[in-house]
Amino acid sequence: MEKTISITLNNQSFVIEEDAYNKLSDYLENIKAHCGAGADAAEVIADIENSMAEKLKSNLTPYKEVITSANVDALIEIMGTAEDFDREVGGATADNHAEDGEDKVERKLYRDMDNAIIGGVAAGLGNYFDIDPVLIRVIFIALIFAGGSAFPIYILLWIAMPEAKTAHQKLEMKGQAPTLAAFKNLSKTGKKIQDNFKSRWQKRSALGKILTLPAVIIRGFFMGVKKIWSKVWPIIKFLFGLGLTIFSFVGLGLIGVGSLYMLLYNNSAYQLSFIPISELTSLLPYTWMIILGFLSLAIPTALMFICGLSLILRKNILNLAMAGIILGSWLFSGIFFCALSLRYFPEIQHKFDSYPLLIQEEKAVDLKGVKEIETNGHIINVLVTKSTSTPATLSGRTVDLNNIEMNRVGDKLILTQKDEDANKICLNCHLDQVELKLATSSTLKITTKNGASIYDETAPKEEEEEMENEDIEEINSDEIIPVKKATSTTVKTIKHTEAKVK
Amino acid sequence: MEEEFKKSLENAAAQMRKGVLEFAILLVIAKRKIYANEIISVMKEAKLTVVEGTIYPLLSRLKNAGLLDYDWEESKAGPPRKYYTLTTKGQQFLNGCEEQWSSLEKAITNLKK
Numbered sequence: 001m002e003k004t005i006s007i008t009l010n011n012q013s014f015v016i017e018e019d020a021y022n023k024l025s026d027y028l029e030n031i032k033a034h035c036g037a038g039a040d041a042a043e044v045i046a047d048i049e050n051s052m053a054e055k056l057k058s059n060l061t062p063y064k065e066v067i068t069s070a071n072v073d074a075l076i077e078i079m080g081t082a083e084d085f086d087r088e089v090g091g092a093t094a095d096n097h098a099e100d101g102e103d104k105v106e107r108k109l110y111r112d113m114d115n116a117i118i119g120g121v122a123a124g125l126g127n128y129f130d131i132d133p134v135l136i137r138v139i140f141i142a143l144i145f146a147g148g149s150a151f152p153i154y155i156l157l158w159i160a161m162p163e164a165k166t167a168h169q170k171l172e173m174k175g176q177a178p179t180l181a182a183f184k185n186l187s188k189t190g191k192k193i194q195d196n197f198k199s200r201w202q203k204r205s206a207l208g209k210i211l212t213l214p215a216v217i218i219r220g221f222f223m224g225v226k227k228i229w230s231k232v233w234p235i236i237k238f239l240f241g242l243g244l245t246i247f248s249f250v251g252l253g254l255i256g257v258g259s260l261y262m263l264l265y266n267n268s269a270y271q272l273s274f275i276p277i278s279e280l281t282s283l284l285p286y287t288w289m290i291i292l293g294f295l296s297l298a299i300p301t302a303l304m305f306i307c308g309l310s311l312i313l314r315k316n317i318l319n320l321a322m323a324g325i326i327l328g329s330w331l332f333s334g335i336f337f338c339a340l341s342l343r344y345f346p347e348i349q350h351k352f353d354s355y356p357l358l359i360q361e362e363k364a365v366d367l368k369g370v371k372e373i374e375t376n377g378h379i380i381n382v383l384v385t386k387s388t389s390t391p392a393t394l395s396g397r398t399v400d401l402n403n404i405e406m407n408r409v410g411d412k413l414i415l416t417q418k419d420e421d422a423n424k425i426c427l428n429c430h431l432d433q434v435e436l437k438l439a440t441s442s443t444l445k446i447t448t449k450n451g452a453s454i455y456d457e458t459a460p461k462e463e464e465e466e467m468e469n470e471d472i473e474e475i476n477s478d479e480i481i482p483v484k485k486a487t488s489t490t491v492k493t494i495k496h497t498e499a500k501v502k
Numbered sequence: 503m504e505e506e507f508k509k510s511l512e513n514a515a516a517q518m519r520k521g522v523l524e525f526a527i528l529l530v531i532a533k534r535k536i537y538a539n540e541i542i543s544v545m546k547e548a549k550l551t552v553v554e555g556t557i558y559p560l561l562s563r564l565k566n567a568g569l570l571d572y573d574w575e576e577s578k579a580g581p582p583r584k585y586y587t588l589t590t591k592g593q594q595f596l597n598g599c600e601e602q603w604s605s606l607e608k609a610i611t612n613l614k615k
Contacts, residue, residue, distance in 0.1 A: 040562055044559050048558050051538055051558075054583075078554050079555040085555055
């Protein structure tokens, strides 16, 4: 049994055995180093990969689906190594720096499993700082005794540092340029180190075994944990990604719809009547504030969406440049939004405080001589309180109260909802309920029309509940198109009406 | 000593092959539209063995020098292939090479007499 890896070569996918993969990837690195950089080299490499893909495809049958090490060997034989290229045509580009492997590039931090005792962290750090890893191991051991901080540090580094797997990474780890000579050197030393961990263990002296035993046990423990974690982690990532994607998608929708609404209906006093929109538009750079506010909310949400998608698809969608642009525009809009908000905060607060539509009021209702009350309009609710002494009041927002006409006809008090906006079509006109509060002391006949409701606190419990359910339905259906209802001529007279109270 | 001799002979042969490789490739392409794999097999038949990887840098260089042109053609076996053709400049270059070759051949024959 062999472990396989899935690769693409010239847009074709191949399943390849692990050691064959290592051979192939080293070969390609080698060729790349030989060809040097630039568009010409890229073309040559693309041509070579193309041809290799074609040849590898011809090795496969429905019964042989995997590229083996032997296939790769044969392929390399046909294609020739970089040395062959040199001999036959003379290295066109790479000769100039292929001579010495000393060509230094910036070192990169990788875990060095070739020289590892536990996870290759110390060896990797040693490579990075170009010092003997033993020194770093001594520091780690010292840190164990000095409070045990070595453990979390080691684990964090183990997670954070990637392992140097390919020849190219191993060179980067040692700060060597990926030249032909460097590759040759590496494959020479590589053969020496290729004896794995087990045989290195066997080679150690008895004392060495005892000294490294704790490290070996720790290594075994972490390998086990890593194995389990590697199984569980993808599931956690997927679920988290899914949640994040859905959450941010819904969030984006809400933010978008909300902002559009605030932008498109900003000239109507009847939309979103709990916000003094028309007052604010005249006062503020309203449009800008909405757009900036939208951006400062939507950008991080969109970013969350992208991250979620990346987690689900297991592919990094965002590149660094894009992330930079996004972050920049978010900072820009956020800063401007905050600045504008702070600048206009007193005015905004003042507008909200003095917004006529938000002011609540309570009016006394004179019930002297009234025997019968008739209400007409869906916003007028009647509440019969248990208390016997409270005077009758009509309460609600001032705008709504002004919208109610009170007429006396003999001993009958008629409350009518004026519909001055009857001709205006609006989808989200907001009319709050007005409440007529009555004490139980007076004996009254109450009639309601047009969907208003009566809450009778004195009525028996079950009945009240039943009534309430009906009322809720009633109110909902009214609120959706209140104006339309009022304009229609065939007004339903709804009767769960006559509630006689003693 | 033997080893040294063998090595330098090998080197001389390689140098000669190196010199004519471009010429050989142009000759093959001049006959017909052809792609890299076929070029290799034709060369192998002619007992001028090269590893395939050598061809690509050469083709790329010749193309950049304006001697060759290529178009992509679909193949039944797999991905599309680059089929190379000679440009007019390439034909002129090839003619020049042929002249050089025959004069070289003549010179060598004369020397061998």
